Amino acid sequence: MTPTQPAAFTEPTVHSETSEHPGVTQLFALLAYGEVAAFYRLTDEARMAPNLAGRINMATMAAAEMNHYELLRDALAKRGVDIVAAMTKYASALENYHRLTTPSTWLEALVKTYIGDALAADFYLEIADALPADAAGVVRAVLSETGHSQFVVAEVKAAVTASEKQRHRLALWSRRLLGEAITQAQYVLAEHDELVDFVVSSGEGIGRLTEFFDRLQNTHNTRVRELGLA
Amino acid sequence: MTPTQPAAFTEPTVHSETSEHPGVTQLFALLAYGEVAAFYRLTDEARMAPNLAGRINMATMAAAEMNHYELLRDALAKRGVDIVAAMTKYASALENYHRLTTPSTWLEALVKTYIGDALAADFYLEIADALPADAAGVVRAVLSETGHSQFVVAEVKAAVTASEKQRHRLALWSRRLLGEAITQAQYVLAEHDELVDFVVSSGEGIGRLTEFFDRLQNTHNTRVRELGLA
Numbered sequence: 001m002t003p004t005q006p007a008a009f010t011e012p013t014v015h016s017e018t019s020e021h022p023g024v025t026q027l028f029a030l031l032a033y034g035e036v037a038a039f040y041r042l043t044d045e046a047r048m049a050p051n052l053a054g055r056i057n058m059a060t061m062a063a064a065e066m067n068h069y070e071l072l073r074d075a076l077a078k079r080g081v082d083i084v085a086a087m088t089k090y091a092s093a094l095e096n097y098h099r100l101t102t103p104s105t106w107l108e109a110l111v112k113t114y115i116g117d118a119l120a121a122d123f124y125l126e127i128a129d130a131l132p133a134d135a136a137g138v139v140r141a142v143l144s145e146t147g148h149s150q151f152v153v154a155e156v157k158a159a160v161t162a163s164e165k166q167r168h169r170l171a172l173w174s175r176r177l178l179g180e181a182i183t184q185a186q187y188v189l190a191e192h193d194e195l196v197d198f199v200v201s202s203g204e205g206i207g208r209l210t211e212f213f214d215r216l217q218n219t220h221n222t223r224v225r226e227l228g229l230a
Numbered sequence: 231m232t233p234t235q236p237a238a239f240t241e242p243t244v245h246s247e248t249s250e251h252p253g254v255t256q257l258f259a260l261l262a263y264g265e266v267a268a269f270y271r272l273t274d275e276a277r278m279a280p281n282l283a284g285r286i287n288m289a290t291m292a293a294a295e296m297n298h299y300e301l302l303r304d305a306l307a308k309r310g311v312d313i314v315a316a317m318t319k320y321a322s323a324l325e326n327y328h329r330l331t332t333p334s335t336w337l338e339a340l341v342k343t344y345i346g347d348a349l350a351a352d353f354y355l356e357i358a359d360a361l362p363a364d365a366a367g368v369v370r371a372v373l374s375e376t377g378h379s380q381f382v383v384a385e386v387k388a389a390v391t392a393s394e395k396q397r398h399r400l401a402l403w404s405r406r407l408l409g410e411a412i413t414q415a416q417y418v419l420a421e422h423d424e425l426v427d428f429v430v431s432s433g434e435g436i437g438r439l440t441e442f443f444d445r446l447q448n449t450h451n452t453r454v455r456e457l458g459l460a
Contacts, residue, residue, distance in 0.1 A: 036282075036285070036286055036289060039273075039289050039292075039293070040273065040276075040285075040289070043269075043270065043273040043292075046270075052266075052314055052317075052318065052321075053314050055266070055270075056266060056299070056314065059266060059269050059270070059296050059299075060296055060299075060300070062269075062273075062292075062293070062296070063269070063292070063293040063294075063295075063296030063297060064293075065293075066289050066290055066292070066293030067293060067297070069286070069289075069290075070290070084282055084283050084286065087282075088282065091282075
């Protein structure tokens with residue numbers, strides 16, 4: 001999204017590689033913890049897989065998260081930042097999200113994988129729009145690999161086509177995932193002004209933040225339809 | 231190793247891409263299950279990590295295993311083989327090895343990572359020498375990434391330098407790892423003639439198999455010294 005306000009109303013936004021917004025480091029650290037948390041969550045949830053193929057699909061997705069982590073680690077190292085120290089402050093929000101949305105069935109785990117990853121991608125891509133080009137490139141590379149969760153669509157669709165009860169159950173579950181994701185995203189933004197700066201960088205402040213969450217809701221609804229839960 | 235026997239004493243070994251030894255598929259399937267088993271073992275053992283950095287190192291190594299798995303999956307797909315079906319028969323030997331060598335401390339987990347991965351690499355690289363070039367290339371690519379476990383050397387060395395008791399304890403542990411690895415390797419070879427064919431393909435039969443295990447023992451001793459356990 002291009003800022004719509006005239007330049008005079010906004011903060012100066014000269015983002016060269018040498019004078020970068022401090023929020024870039026914070027965003028990368030948040031993303032990095034997100035990848036590690038997702039790695040361990042996926043491998044935990046893989047225990048519920050009904051067969052070896054399911055376990056392997058989950059492991060493959062988990063491995064992709066760590067490959068993304070490595071991109072972020074390298075990007076932070078280039079900025080002279082130790083990733084482990086930088087990411088620790090984001091642990092609680094991400095661990096809380098996962099703790100509050102622990103799936104109790106394999107199908108819930110699959111839906112969480114699909115819906116949760118997509119929400120995280122929406123959140124970060126919205127922010128990427130406000131980043132300097134090189135930083136935006138890192139974020140987009142990190143979020144690029146989405147093909148892995150396509151196996152989820154087939155399995156969930158088959159289950160909810162066979163059972164109307166499952167469809168209702170998983171529709172409720174997907175609403176809960178959205179609710180918890182938004183709660184934790186708001187918590188992260190409330191605690192980290194540098195990140196809010198990106199989200200509201202076009203100058204419309206809190207109005208733009210509300211729009212931001214509305215857009216998350218809209219793309220979430222698309223995913224719910226893709227899974228056959230609508 | 232180049233076969234030392236004259237060609238007349240050996241089986242015809244014309245291994246083109248179209249007429250490949252059936253052992254190639256079996257070896258790839260065994261390796262593939264090994265990667266998946268190692269992935270889940272590393273993520274389990276990461277629970278014992280004393281800090282986030284340790285958990286991340288384990289996750290990074292686990293992710294590398296799945297990247298290797300993907301190479302094997304693609305190589306088998308090129309041969310028209312469904313990897314999941316092919317690998318199932320190797321589950322018990324690999325799961326037994328991991329079950330019988332479950333570490334009880336973080337240091338034991340680190341030593342197992344280093345010693346176990348190295349033994350597996352020795353085992354597979356010995357076999358690779360008897361493979362047609364393209365298949366050997368796959369095996370070497372799968373085993374190429376060893377840099378990840380260097381963090382283990384630093385951590386184990388520091389611990390055993392500080393405590394003679396730890397050194398004895400971990401030296402015993404590394405011997406047990408070797409013993410269980412050889413037991414399971416023998417089990418796998420006993421059940422799968424196609425694999426033995428590779429190991430004994432220079433024509434010296436069981437004598438060569440004994441040498442094979444002697445070499446495993448020798449490189450194991452090198453690793454034990456590298457970790458400061460000798």
